[in-house]
Amino acid sequence: MDKATGKAFLDADGKEIKAETTFTPTQPTGTVTVEFVFNATGLHGKEVVAFETLYYEGIELATHAEINDEGQTVKIKNPEIGTKATADGKRKLQRIRSRLPML
Incomplete structure (x- = not known):
């Protein structure tokens, strides 16, 4: 859900973001990972x-739908890319400043 509007969240392609998984519990308590894959371009x-x-056999057993639940909230961030140059994998390279004559 879009936290700002309380409506279904749409990705950059205009598709509603949904995910589901099927699992069989092995213990009375636990967790299950649900992966969401969507186009987040421009959603920073x-x-x-x-x-x-x-659900169990088509019957709704439980629901958790709290728009202000911080534990269920994800903020979309732009990815950051960076590099660090090394000479032999251990030492940092130093930038060399040089002055070139202007012609």
């Missing part, structure tokens, strides 16, 4: 809140 700074619903 937006906040998305994941709502959860648990």
